[in-house]
Amino acid sequence: MFYAPETAPIDLPTFKSTISLPYTLTPGKSAGTFLAEMPNRRIVGTRFADGAVIAPGQDFSPVDGEEPVALVQAPETGELTAFTRTGGVVLGLVRLDGCRNAFVHKILADIYTLAVGQRVAARWSTSEQGTSITAIEGFVPAPDAPVGNVLPLDTPAEPLGVINYAMALHYDHAYGPYYGRMFDEIRQNGVVMGVRGSNADEALLPPREIDDITHKRTGTWKACADTGTIRACSLINMEVYGQTRPVPYAYAEIVLDGASTKMIHIIEIDDLETAKQTIKPGTRVRAVWTQGERKGAVSDIERFEVIGE
Amino acid sequence: MGLSKVAVLASAQTELRPAWRDAQHIDLISSVVANVFKGTGLTLDDVDFVIDSGSDVLDGRSISNCGFLGALGAHHKEEARVEEDGLWGALYGVNKIRSGASSIGLIVAYSKPSESDIDLYWSAMVEPFYQRPVGFGQKAALGIQAQRYLAAHGITDEALAAIVAKRWADAAANGKVAIDTLPDAAAVLAGDEAAWPLTDLMISRPLDGAVAVLICNEDVARRTGRPPVFITGMGTSLETHNFADRSINRLDSVAAATRMALGKAGWDKAAAEVVETSGSSVVGELLALEGLGLAATGRGAEIALDPAVNASGGALPADPIMATGLVRLAEAAKRLSTPVAAGAKAPATALVHGTGGVAMQTNCVFTLEV
Numbered sequence: 001m002f003y004a005p006e007t008a009p010i011d012l013p014t015f016k017s018t019i020s021l022p023y024t025l026t027p028g029k030s031a032g033t034f035l036a037e038m039p040n041r042r043i044v045g046t047r048f049a050d051g052a053v054i055a056p057g058q059d060f061s062p063v064d065g066e067e068p069v070a071l072v073q074a075p076e077t078g079e080l081t082a083f084t085r086t087g088g089v090v091l092g093l094v095r096l097d098g099c100r101n102a103f104v105h106k107i108l109a110d111i112y113t114l115a116v117g118q119r120v121a122a123r124w125s126t127s128e129q130g131t132s133i134t135a136i137e138g139f140v141p142a143p144d145a146p147v148g149n150v151l152p153l154d155t156p157a158e159p160l161g162v163i164n165y166a167m168a169l170h171y172d173h174a175y176g177p178y179y180g181r182m183f184d185e186i187r188q189n190g191v192v193m194g195v196r197g198s199n200a201d202e203a204l205l206p207p208r209e210i211d212d213i214t215h216k217r218t219g220t221w222k223a224c225a226d227t228g229t230i231r232a233c234s235l236i237n238m239e240v241y242g243q244t245r246p247v248p249y250a251y252a253e254i255v256l257d258g259a260s261t262k263m264i265h266i267i268e269i270d271d272l273e274t275a276k277q278t279i280k281p282g283t284r285v286r287a288v289w290t291q292g293e294r295k296g297a298v299s300d301i302e303r304f305e306v307i308g309e
Numbered sequence: 310m311g312l313s314k315v316a317v318l319a320s321a322q323t324e325l326r327p328a329w330r331d332a333q334h335i336d337l338i339s340s341v342v343a344n345v346f347k348g349t350g351l352t353l354d355d356v357d358f359v360i361d362s363g364s365d366v367l368d369g370r371s372i373s374n375c376g377f378l379g380a381l382g383a384h385h386k387e388e389a390r391v392e393e394d395g396l397w398g399a400l401y402g403v404n405k406i407r408s409g410a411s412s413i414g415l416i417v418a419y420s421k422p423s424e425s426d427i428d429l430y431w432s433a434m435v436e437p438f439y440q441r442p443v444g445f446g447q448k449a450a451l452g453i454q455a456q457r458y459l460a461a462h463g464i465t466d467e468a469l470a471a472i473v474a475k476r477w478a479d480a481a482a483n484g485k486v487a488i489d490t491l492p493d494a495a496a497v498l499a500g501d502e503a504a505w506p507l508t509d510l511m512i513s514r515p516l517d518g519a520v521a522v523l524i525c526n527e528d529v530a531r532r533t534g535r536p537p538v539f540i541t542g543m544g545t546s547l548e549t550h551n552f553a554d555r556s557i558n559r560l561d562s563v564a565a566a567t568r569m570a571l572g573k574a575g576w577d578k579a580a581a582e583v584v585e586t587s588g589s590s591v592v593g594e595l596l597a598l599e600g601l602g603l604a605a606t607g608r609g610a611e612i613a614l615d616p617a618v619n620a621s622g623g624a625l626p627a628d629p630i631m632a633t634g635l636v637r638l639a640e641a642a643k644r645l646s647t648p649v650a651a652g653a654k655a656p657a658t659a660l661v662h663g664t665g666g667v668a669m670q671t672n673c674v675f676t677l678e679v
Contacts, residue, residue: 062551084452176333212379
């Protein structure tokens, strides 16, 4: 890149990765009540001290941050204030009767028949019975719908406390020329290759074009041994999200022979007390490669093991 | 006030490509950091601080700058991340130098949207209880913005397409953006629907790339042998997160940021010889031009084809999300510092605009002068 590769194709293989994030979202009182009332087919809004009503309800005014004074039941009719279509789905902004604000929802109509200001009415879903805003399937044109009224919210449902939520983000990471060769060498030859630092014989792992410390170009490629020395370690005996193997095990930062940087890997252990004696900074270790075909990944080294006396 | 003036000393960019499949973030970043010093007489040793902009969500790792410190040239230096467009990183850096605490700063912004799902990135930005479940996101917001604007001002799709085609042609001429086939206005109109009434090409195209900008105090700038480009005003402002509650057919925050920047610069109006804006859609660009005070409400299209406006091609053909505004700063500064042909009048003032968030929620404006 420093001398930009001008000829490279753009369809090189990528490293596929997914980050799955579990959440417990807290909607708060107004949104929590709105969602809890979805199975009851009531639309919950909030009234502020100046008399303004917004729907769906919020615990704060999006305009000035004021707190609401009451939950209310908003009508199911209103007017369309804007619309678009993306991915074949028509979305619009709907202002319910008696409310100050508009909010986005699906509009169940041909976009070419729509006009700003036209009357619309909520259509409740026949399939979604849960506590989601999609219990309202969308809004349909309702030219003759009478203007609805904001009502007091009679015996509101208990607001939802927390909502389990998950988001998964998918990535196609480029390897780049340096990581690309490193993983190719691991797959094809079972060799861990780095590049020499800008002014040293020891290799940097992972390899890169620019030395992190000096910001000068790195040197030539160098094969490192698959033996090395532990420089830092921790015995892991607690289960946490994202672990790839059962506890206990040792997390170790290992400097491979011939390299200057630490590589993070795992050492399997039988019991904590023995491990405390045998696994410590300075301990010599060797890589245990996986059996069978290598994939070209750090996981081709299954683990490290202590080199016995 | 005795505060130091701050200049844009140099900039470096990678080519902006749909996908840098053969380069990692660190490869793009180290390339611009190594290149930005060329011709300045300075080296990385002279840099007092590094500020970088990128998105953890786009990068697919938390606190991603920590993994990029070496490439950024930030080893054992003061480093800060601004999780906003790089123009905000520059704003932070300018203030650090103006305070007298530092004299030279390196501002870096980068993006690799090709590695992630861009619709999910935008979806992650909207409200999870009311907006996300119904499919609201960047495209829908830009579509609604455009529907209202076109309806209110009688602007035609053809007028929008002509602006888009000019932006792509200018980007191709500028040579920093990978373009396979140059679309004409007919191709813009014939494109797939992104969000009615906008076609795909009417929405800014996410690209991979990196940009570095070196800023410094007046003392250093005066020693570089060419007229310094000074940052004389800065302003920033944001809209409410709740899209439906924003003003219709206006970007109030662009106007507020512009007022702030012009006030600092002592300009009585937003007349600049170079204008670089970051519209997330072609209608967003018109709204930005109006917010900047360059055109009356609904009249942005009348100046959009002016040669002073987005001569680099702007953000429509090339939107390296989180770096787009800093690219605008780099392009505008370059135009002010490039010698012109004998007899031609050199531009002396520039307005630079950066944006971020769903339907341009946050906005930042710089004034530049030589």
